[in-house]
Amino acid sequence: MSDLKPSEIVKELDKYIIGQDKAKRSVAIALRNRWRRQQVSEDLRDEIAPKNIILIGPTGVGKTEISRRLSKLTDSPFIKVEASKFTEVGYVGRDVESMVRDLLELTVNTLKSREQEIVQEKATHIAEERMLDLLLPKPKVHAQSEDLSDPHFEIIVEEDKSSSTREKLRDMLRKGKLDERYVDLDVSERSMPMVEIFSNVGMEEMGINFKDMFSNLIPRNTKRRKVKVSEAMDIMAQEEAQNLVDMDKVISFAIDKVEQSGIIFLDEIDKIAGGNGHGPDVSREGVQRDLLPIVEGSTVTTKYGPVKTDHVLFIASGAFHTIKPSDLIPELQGRFPIRVELDSLGKKEFVRILTEPKNALLLQYMALLRTEGIEVVFEDDAVQKIASIAEEVNNLTENIGARRLHTLMECLLEDILFDAPDMNEKKVVIDGKYVEGKLKDIKSDEDLSRYIL
Secondary structure (H helix, E strand, O other), rough: OOOOHHHHHHHHHOOOOOHHHHHHHHHHHHHHHHHHHHHOOHHOOOOOOOOOEEEEEEOOOHHHHHHHHHHHHHHHOOOEHHHHHHHOOOOOOOOOOOOHHHHHHHHHHHHHHHHHHHHHHHHHHHHHHHHHHHHHOOOOOOOOOOOOOOOOHHHHHHHHHHHHHHHHHHHHHOOOOOOOOOEEEEEEOOOOOOOOOOHHHHHHHHHHOHHHHHHOOOOOOEEEEEEEHHHHHHHHHHHHHHOOHHHHHHHHHHHHHHHHHHHHEEEEHHHHOOOOOOOOOOOOHHHHHHHHHHHHHOOOEOEEEEEEEEOOEEEEOOOOEEEEEHOOOHHHOOOEEEEEEEEOOOOOHHHHHHHHOOOOOOHHHHHHHHHHEEEEEEEEHHHHHHHHHHHHHHOOOOOOOOOHHHHHHHHHHHHHHHHHOOOOOOEEEOOHHHHHHHHHHHHHHHHHHHHHH
């Protein structure tokens, strides 16, 4: 559990996300409260529930990015799901409990990969011994006479010879001199029958993982392949690393990590709220009622064991253009006590987004073109112009926030990106006039800009 102070969390988020100070403060407090909960006495610890958050704002203002960066910052299990893909039990679609199963699956795989990295050196050593056994099979020693009064003499001589040869081979193997040689390797593979047994809902409700069940019934087949020594070493090292990992320990740790520090990001929560007054309303309220026990805290059955969601942090987000958070069912509203409105982005924010973050858009394009040996320089007036056009187009058409900048940059640099491999000029300076010339026609034609930008 991270012990970062709220101010330090906000400072880290500022490196990637421009503005939205209220949202950053809210998630920083929610995260710090998790650490605080771990410090209180055990009898009170289970009573403290996480304060779930609803982020309200138009698309492209940083709702998802804040949550994703937060999980990376604190190494918390994180999953993003669209609430609109769930349907009420009884209709075809995804069961709401599947998001907890998916989160645990991701966490188990992540932790398993880390454990494999830790034992990689030992696995490589074991793989090396296996490879030497393949390259130099142990000699069979036959008795030459009936007199076995000193039976070990010949065996020791043979072992000394093979030991010397084995060490020479080991040295050659480590220096890569045997990489191009081929060996016969038995590779295990399972042929799974490609049969869809039930729909998603049916399988998840039963809590049975049919793939695992059949994999235990069907014997593991081994196929002999002729592979290069270098490739065979990788295959064997990977197999040995998997064998060395204690999966029971990994699963136990993953369940604890999900229960204590998991973050589930529920996007498009406004799409399952009523209040539109038209259109198909089937299962919308049903999805909310299905979500309720998960958010309140319940036990979800997974193939790795039961997972409690009592202390999982839920961050919901939605544009809420035509409806309000109050259109959600009252019980669900009560489980999201913190509501934060994110600001729309204007020219000032666009300029900062283009230049300030660690992964700034201009830096990305400059790095991409540098691979072709071309140095692109953006003048200050060009950056101002791009930001100004982005704001203008957002106001005239749909407001898609910072995503508008991606579209504008692609239109602006299309010719350079296309011609880059054949360009003789290795330095390109982009100024305000260049930007105006490239985007003038599209910006001026409102109907055209609706479709292109």
